[in-house]
Amino acid sequence: MRVSQLFGKTLRDEPAEAETVSHRLMLKAGLIHQVAAGVYSYLPLAWRSLRKIEQIIREEMEAAGGQELRMPALQPRELWEQSGRAEAFGPTLFTLQDRRERAMIIAPTHEEVITSIVRANVRSYRDLPLILYQIQTKFRDELRPRGGLIRVREFDMKDAYSFDPDEDGLDNSYRAMVQAYKNIYSRCGLPYLMVEADSGAIGGKDSHEFILLAESGEDVVIQCATCGYAANAEKAKSVKPPQKMESLLPLGEVHTPGIKTIEDLARFLGVPKSKTLKAVFYWADGQVVFVTIRGDLAVNEVKLKNALRATDLRLATSQEVEAAGLVAGSASPIGLKGIKSVADDSILLGFNFVVGANKPDYHLRNANYPRDFAADVITDIALAEEGQGCERCGSPLGQARGIEVGHVFKLGTRYSETFGATFLDREGVQRPILMGCYGIGVGRLLAAAIEQNHDEKGVVFPIAISPYAVYLCPLQMNDPQVSQAAESLYKTLLEEGVEVLYDDREESPGVKFNDADLLGLPVRLVVSSRTLREEIVELKRRKEQKPRLVPWAEVSVTLKDTLAGE
């Protein structure tokens, strides 16, 4: 491809809209064009890159036994009412009416449709196992799209679905998909992290996410460098340090004027935060929930949501708290009546806690469970944090931010039961099919790859997903010797099947070098009157500072070696 013909311009000024690195670089390098919030066009360079990613995904899906198909984005809303997900997705679901005023949706994902298809086509255990996948555009009306291609409202996703007759089969399919995912990221040249993930209120058991570490990531990962434990912070567990055994002391009131926070309380009374209990109020599906957790820990809302089996959870407003007869800042689990209560199991790991007295400016000392208070549910609802102990090996946990670029899930029979996707087993018994689902955001993967692979000058593409492999850069196009040499090298490389972007513009060297660095193709070849005199070509890897000088006759061999080593 000739740069003079290429559609898409690089920008000299930093686009003001973009803060996230990948967003900024993709706009600046002319890879994408924004149409609306969270809606982008892919320009030719980005599209090449995306197609390469898709191709890798396809190959690995096929290798894992997947069969590609294609489902519609436009679907009857009825299907989603049936699965209960119209409500679960809420306003995130793009909704419209057709001319007959039938309610339609534009699909955010495809469990409903794939299950319907499979129901119609699978009768017997002989039809299983099955892995079906597609690469298709999804639509989600996210409340806040962000970071260029990181979180968008229209995006391409590879979604795969597995169908098995039993748990063992599901385990096998899951393992095969996990392996395929690992292969995909490796082949893309992207170091990834596989972490345990929350499967949500309606999910199945196992779920893992594939994360590319990046500062701009939306997800927090908790990991143990010693034993390798890694989990999304939403899911992660950690050791809650136990307190020393103490004999239980009698409950007693203490005056705490103006003290409302745990920090102030601990300082005022001269006790560690772990000797206090924190009260937090949530609003779960229309009622106030009283949450108790040890003062040194924070509530993990995903765990809490799961513990409550709630679909809608948020912090309660002060009005809601007041209406429930609670005193914020001095609320107490003691004497709680008529309010749903959840406690973190950390309340079992300590003695003689300071708690609220449920009247302003007073707290109670020496509260002990179960002597002084009760809770409807006691379970782990604490947020694992950096520095806490690993649940598996006890070593201190680390914490990092990352971008979720893949998610695998064991769905079980959630959808097969709803849609009646069953099969007859060997004994002639009708049973629901066990399902798994497996997603990769293609555009997000490209964005995340750029987040991970760039420097101050621009993108540094891993070769497997780079739009082209080589940037051929003649410096004086008006010098016939240079342009002829460059033309002939271009043709040779094309004939040899090298993917080359040929900068045939009559631009100054600075412009060309800067564009080359910005776009970040793995190898740059420079032809100039100077190199021509010495019968060499300058070959520079984007990752390295220093170029190599290669004799003209050896260019194509050396180039191929270099590309093979990328």
Add this chain to the structure above:
RNA sequence: CGGGGUGUAGCGCAGCGGUAGCGCGCCUGGUUUGGGACCAGGAGGUCGGUGGUUCGAACCCACUCACCCCGACCA
């Protein structure tokens, strides 16, 4: 939805009551050519929209729309 911010030429910005400017990019000609060259000439804007105030509005007021950031939310 709450908080913050921005809408003026393709991109980056200035102008903040007197009828629109700068840099980059773009077009023409010439000179240049190893890290975003130079000279000369030129094209390009209903100043996000609507309504109001005013002799006069890019500028003041009201409403509205869009976009960005933080949070909430989010397979």
